Amino acid sequence: MKGHFVERLQRFYGSRAYLFAVAALVLLGHTTVFVGDRMLFGGYQEFLFGGLMLLSLALGCFVCNDARFMVMPFITFIFLITLEHCPNVPYYSDFYGQPTQIAMIASLAGILMAGFLTFVIRNRRIVNPISWKKSACLGIVVLVASMLFNGLFSPYYKSSNIFYVLGFAASLLVVYLLFAGYVRFDGTTTEYFMTCVMTAGLLICAELLLAYLKGDVKFVNGSVVKESVILGWGIWTAVGGMIAFLMPATFYFAHSHRRGWIFYLLGFGEYFCILLSQSRGALLFGSVSLAICLAVLFFRGKNRRINRILTGVVAVVGIIGVVILSDRLLAVVQNYLDYGFYDNGRFEKWEYGWRHFREYPIFGAGFYNDFDYGGWEKSVFPYWYHNTLLQFLGSCGIIGFAGYVFHRATTVVLVLRRRNPCKLFLGICMLGLMLFSLLDVLFFNAYPTMIYALMLVFMERSEEDPQS
Numbered sequence: 001m002k003g004h005f006v007e008r009l010q011r012f013y014g015s016r017a018y019l020f021a022v023a024a025l026v027l028l029g030h031t032t033v034f035v036g037d038r039m040l041f042g043g044y045q046e047f048l049f050g051g052l053m054l055l056s057l058a059l060g061c062f063v064c065n066d067a068r069f070m071v072m073p074f075i076t077f078i079f080l081i082t083l084e085h086c087p088n089v090p091y092y093s094d095f096y097g098q099p100t101q102i103a104m105i106a107s108l109a110g111i112l113m114a115g116f117l118t119f120v121i122r123n124r125r126i127v128n129p130i131s132w133k134k135s136a137c138l139g140i141v142v143l144v145a146s147m148l149f150n151g152l153f154s155p156y157y158k159s160s161n162i163f164y165v166l167g168f169a170a171s172l173l174v175v176y177l178l179f180a181g182y183v184r185f186d187g188t189t190t191e192y193f194m195t196c197v198m199t200a201g202l203l204i205c206a207e208l209l210l211a212y213l214k215g216d217v218k219f220v221n222g223s224v225v226k227e228s229v230i231l232g233w234g235i236w237t238a239v240g241g242m243i244a245f246l247m248p249a250t251f252y253f254a255h256s257h258r259r260g261w262i263f264y265l266l267g268f269g270e271y272f273c274i275l276l277s278q279s280r281g282a283l284l285f286g287s288v289s290l291a292i293c294l295a296v297l298f299f300r301g302k303n304r305r306i307n308r309i310l311t312g313v314v315a316v317v318g319i320i321g322v323v324i325l326s327d328r329l330l331a332v333v334q335n336y337l338d339y340g341f342y343d344n345g346r347f348e349k350w351e352y353g354w355r356h357f358r359e360y361p362i363f364g365a366g367f368y369n370d371f372d373y374g375g376w377e378k379s380v381f382p383y384w385y386h387n388t389l390l391q392f393l394g395s396c397g398i399i400g401f402a403g404y405v406f407h408r409a410t411t412v413v414l415v416l417r418r419r420n421p422c423k424l425f426l427g428i429c430m431l432g433l434m435l436f437s438l439l440d441v442l443f444f445n446a447y448p449t450m451i452y453a454l455m456l457v458f459m460e461r462s463e464e465d466p467q468s
Contacts, residue, residue, distance in 0.1 A: 006063050013060045019072035019196055023203050025053040029080040030207055030232065043084065043095075047104055050080045054108050061115030065123060067182035068189060072196045075454065076203060078447045081233040083216060090230060119182075127181045135417075136456040139410030140176055144169045146403025150396040151366020154359075161366040164382065171446040175453040185461045190422045193458045194252050197429070197451075201246030202266065205273040207231050208239060212276065223334035226278045240279025241442045243270055244286030245433045245451075251293040252425035255301035264303075264310050267293065285435040292428050301421070346386050346439065353385035353394030364397035384441040388434065391444065408434075414459055422462040426455045 012018055029049035033040040041048055053073055060069045081087075085095040095101060132138060147165045151157040183189065211217050211231060218228040229236040247270045253263035267290075274286040297307040349371075356365035365371075367382040385391045392401040415427035433452060437443040443452075 009059075009063045010065070013064050013069035014192075016192070016195055018056075018069060019192075019199060022053055022056075022072045023076060023199050025049045026076045026079050027203060027206055029053070030082055031210055032082050032084055039084070046080045046082055046085070047101075050077070051104075051108055053077075054112055058111050058115030061119035062122075064119070065126065066184035067119070067179055068184065068192060071179070071183075071193060071454065072199070075196060075200050075451050078233050079200075079203060079207065079231075081231075083211075083230060083232040086230070086232040089235065090227070123182060126184075128183070128185075130177060130180050134460060135410040135413050136460045137176065137180070139407035140173050140453070140456070143403045143407035144173055146400045146406075147396055149363045149399055151360075151369065152363040154363065154365050154369070156366045156369040158366065158368060160368045160382075164367050167446065168444070168449065171449040172453045175450045176457055179454055180457045180461070183457070183461070185464055190458060190462045193454070194249050194422060194425070197246055197249035197426075197455075198253065198263075198266075200451075201243055201250060201270055204231075204239065204243050204246070205270055208243075208273050208276055224278060229276075229278045236278045237281065237440055238442070238445075240274050240277030240282025240286070241433075241436045241440060242448065243274050243277065244282040244289060244436060245429055245442070245448060247271065247274070247286060248289055248293050248425045248428040248432065251297060251428075252421060254297055254303060254307060255421050255425070256303060260301075260303040261306055261310055264297070264307060265314075268314055281436050281439040284439075285432055288435060289428050289432040292431070293425070296424065296428075349385045350387055350390050353387065353390035356394035357390070357397065360397060362397045363399055364393065364395045367395045369395075381444075384444060386440055388437040388443050391441075411456070414456070418463045420462055423459045426459050430455060 026049070029046040032043075032045065039045070057070065057073045084091060085093045087093055087096060096105070130137060132141065144165065147168065148162065150165065151161045208229075208231065211229070216228065216230075218225040226236060229239065231239055234242070247267060250263050250267040250270060254260040254267060257263065271286060271290050274282050277283075294307075294311060298304060298311070301307070352371045356369060356371070359365065369382075371383045371385075382395075385394055388404070389401070392404045396403070411427075411430065415423050415430075430452065433442060433448065442448045
């Protein structure tokens, strides 16, 4: 009986039912419900539902024989943070810094760590061999190694520069090694991962739509107040950027799968949510990703005929919708019209980055230097130049920039080598992230980098999956 129960648990954890359950718990934990003027569950909904998700994850560590079940909790956990308890703008809440909350976080972390250590010990003999010469792994190692020298021989060289790189390495290299080593790849693993990525993007869309429906997003004079488009874990740029980053995974299922038309429409729904996010960069580069996805769907895959028809239908419906709902749509796009090509201080930030590179061309000025942009609250992370290329040049010099170019070259090789749909659409995801990061800082934030590392793992291992 015990063995049969464990087998049933293993099947549940390896199924889509578990990943959808995780997404539901995250959405419930993120969504604040008021009864009168009081929050339901006393404002502890993220601990209630997020705690259930973490406890399920810990239980899985005791029964599962590979790390596939960890993927969905791993890439969605951050989306639990509620607007009211946001530690940054606009609330600057100290909710998570209170003794009770610290004790609860420590308890959950302790349980999760115990489960993870048990998982590692139980599965120590089934670790997948990792070739350090494989393109993805070697590229990550070279990138991280080149960043360790940031700021060397400049007056700004300090220990915090090294600590930041170590944190970046944890979100990129450690994540890559963990999942490359402990995920068993078979005929279902690739599609399972793509389902996780797609569901994560749709989860963000659900949170954004709820923010509009609940009135968290404000309107003034018939126009959206851009600064009110906040989901607790991120402001409008992060929200739009993450949706644009994850959106192509939905079109993967429109490529050849049964009922692909459903995923095709869901992908357009995500694109509409990018518009709602009020992020100009996300809309710009999300449009590039969308165009590439549509080009692929037009000419490749079993569903290309229906995808061509659907594109025409969507275009006609879109035109009719613009005519009928012009006033409401204007309220959504007014910020885009008002801001236009306004750089929002980016030119000044780019000038700082270029100046630091010219002053310290070999190793850069470090991530923590004299750059102090007014109105930008500096906390754990350094001030950013809002451009990946200039960030590597200004902070790490030619050494770090060369490491990044090498890493980028290995990812291009990975996408083009033994091509398959999984690689193609994950490659479009990564392209969207890289393009968006030419105007923002998403690549240097820990959470997108962790998902990016997972994509590299599954792209590489999809070569072994006969179903991909």
